[in-house]
Amino acid sequence: MTGRFLTFLALFALFGLGCAHPAGHAEVSQTVHADRDAVFLDATAKWTDSPFILAKGDAVDISAIGWVRDRLPSNASETAALWSDPAGTYLVPTAHDGSSDPLPSGSHGPAPAMALVARIGDGQPFLVGRRAGIRAATSGRLQFRVNDSIPDDNAGHFSIHVDRVTAPSPMGHETVLTAPARTLAPPSPAKRVLIFYIDGLRADVVREMALTGHLPTIHRLFVEGGSWLQNTTTVFPSSTLTANGSMWTGCFPDRHGLTSMIRFDRRTQTSQSHLSTLGPVRAAESLRPVGILGLASTANESIHSAVGASVPESASEDVATPLYTLLNRQGTDWATGVLPIMPHLTPPLWSRSLLRHLPFLRADKAWQHFDDANTTYALRHLVDLQRPVTVIWLPETDSVSHTCGRGQFGATRQTLAQADILIGSVVDHLDRRGQLDDTVLMLVSDHGHHGGRHQPLKHFDVAHEVFFRTRTVSQDHHWLSGGLGLSVHQHQSISRHPHDKHFVFVDSIPDGTCRIYLPRSDYRSQDWTSSARPADLLNYRISDHLPPINLIQRLITAQAEGPDDNPVDMALVRNTPDSLLLISRTRGAAVITRRRDSQRRHLFRYQVVNNLGPAPDGSIAWKAVTRPTVDPLHLVTHASTEFLAREHDEQSWLTVMKDSQYPDAVVSLARSMLWVPSIDSTARHHAPDIVLTASRGWYFGKKPTAGTMHGHPLRDAMLSTWFVSGRGIRKNTRITTPCRLTDLTPTILDCLGRLPVDQRFDGRPIRQFHETTTPAPKPSPITRADVLLTDWSAIETSHRPSAEELPRTVNAPHSPSDVNTVIHNVASLPSWNPMRLFDDLLHGPHAAGVTSGLEQAEDTARTRLPGRWHSTPGVFRLSDLAFSDYNPTSDGNLFRIDRLVDSLQSASGDRPADQAVGSRPGPLAPLHRMIDGLQTLRLEISNSGQRILVEAVDDSLAGWLESVADLVINTDHRVPAEIVVPLDAEVVRQASRTRSPEPAAP
């Protein structure tokens, strides 16, 4: 982490001015300097008395200025970046352990280190920062301190000014827009949309950090300078791949079919992961043919459109078409670095941008450098391309949230502060190029994160604890305790009982959902031809001598430790092609039915049901409850009886569930579990029999984590971020009208004036954030309670250990000795930059040497180039040189030739890819189109070659080596499926009643 911090110190020095002097700072300093009564707080002092004694209910406004720093790190010299103002900082050196700070910081809590904090008497400390309007909760003397447990070694001071007021001042003002009364007109088209996609970002955390001064760029651009779509929900499951499927197609998962990170195939009984190197391409493939096949289909479409014929419909109007294909049809493309869904393996030269940040031969650490790599790549190769859509994915927020203390209420805040700097570097570049005026900027996330705020998360291993664990049965064949004693396959892991060749497949990467695949009707049938019939799940046979079990009941009543530890919230079962069953432990069951009306709109009904039992047709029969008092989604208390009595369209459900604990659940659960006929053939092979969702405070996984999770249909995980700013966008506005991530693609195209009329999206273009001539409502005050999310206290981390009987494995993705890591390291050798290697050898890693000097010179030269030569920089970038470039036909050299051709094309004018929408093609257009086509063909051929190599080595060979090694190290690892107690069930029950109560068998 130290290396990483040093990299950022350099960046901080570049952008530090912007951070250190945010908008409000100048005003504060004037007030305080004019006042001689300022309280002086030395940074080395512990709690310091102020002259102010407050009674309960008194209101004061506090403001402060000054600079402090923590102890100088042993290897660093004094720099401006080490100092922070009263707002404090999240960019602390790793040596600062925030566990015993007055307000826990770092990986222990959400507070900024070195911030100004206060307390009244001996009361709870609270955050002041640069300014705060407070109403005293207790009586006593107002005291101040720097948020640091050991202040003795600090330097600097704060000057604090306290004003007694009648009511505490708000944190600011903002315009609040509710649902528009009428349909809004399309906006005037922007030239480009630039999307910063921060994975897993919680919008409430963005707002808190921005308004307390820790995300200066995001605050300036998006909070103060843009509109926030506060009620944006993602799709179910709230996971990266599913959300990306919907973000970039504008369709629900029932149309794109990307419903999990692991893809189990019933036909082959094998699984593939979308988290592997090939994952993003496989995801794109399942949407549409890619590579040479994709090229053929695009060529087919182009020929049809050239001769004026209509393109033959591939299957039905339900097919989900990705954004890049829609842009391709308009003769252009999107520009992206690495994304969870990509039509190409990795963009050309992307690995060189990663290697600029990654220590040599440390591919295992790549996940900690993705934000830098994608930003560097965007700065070098994307933003100057002037494509209509540019996407920059910053995935570290999500990966750090998953693994480090308290997620976005702890360690991840440092990652966010760094992401803000990266966003600033891209926006500054556009600004210098004079391109900001034509650009709409968006800040989005694919999902939220659950946990870390009030409670730590606990893990529950469904595969092991419910399915694999040895079952204890009585002599008279009754299940007594333990698991089901079944062998379990998971992705890259097998838990097998001795002499058992049967298995169930459980897809449970650490996540808020878990998917279960079963052989049809009987565990021992190993009939994987189609999914189990729903009725079989109520009477599932696992052994000859045991009665069939109610598997659903068994799963939802699973207990972790005691009767109050219920990790499973709901079981979801697709009951018929148009109905979905939701079954919970204590809140009963419900059924969601779906129907299409004459305009092909979906209508949904939610009914509370009971008396579940097998129906003759293989489905589960139910009886509607007439006057329900509880239901799985808490809708009986949330919506009126009249509303629940009828079916409604998607928009009505979205509005009604806006403030629910399960936002948009009726539509999002149904449109994830019930698929449309056009993906039927794929869904049948990949859809699970049962989907489990984790209860509040839980996730499904093998190991404990100090971090947070998503995947659940719960509010924290379902709410995602969407801010918009730029040309013609309302400033300082919060929009409460609910919307979905399926609206993203239609909205992007709408902003560009490129919304195709014949494309059927599930989403709709959002237009409320565009400025209109109608005056906006009067700004409302933003209160402290609206913004600050936390009670600042520390929370205990869960220490539930992993099960002891788990199979051993050599697969360790983030370890330097993992097979894939070794392969990636070897594969990176040709992409090494000789100049950086020279720098590192000469000056040691992280030192500024020849490379950084060269990069700066290149950047300066580039900003001076006129617009139509925008592609040229890629040609002459010496800092992108690699060892492999000694070969004239290396990827790097071919890429340079491509960029040179692009430049010449742009300079000659008439190039269709550069044309704005609706402009007339020039005489050279056919020639340009032909050149573009040849370039694409070359790229596709080289991609297909790479793809075959990666598939053979990184995927198949590495997978095979690991599974053989796993088999060998697990030979002595034998856990019996069943233990028979030499007593009958009644005796055991009697005996156990006198001791502790055992969970009864369902």
Ligand SMILES: [Zn+2]
């Ligand atoms: Zn994600």
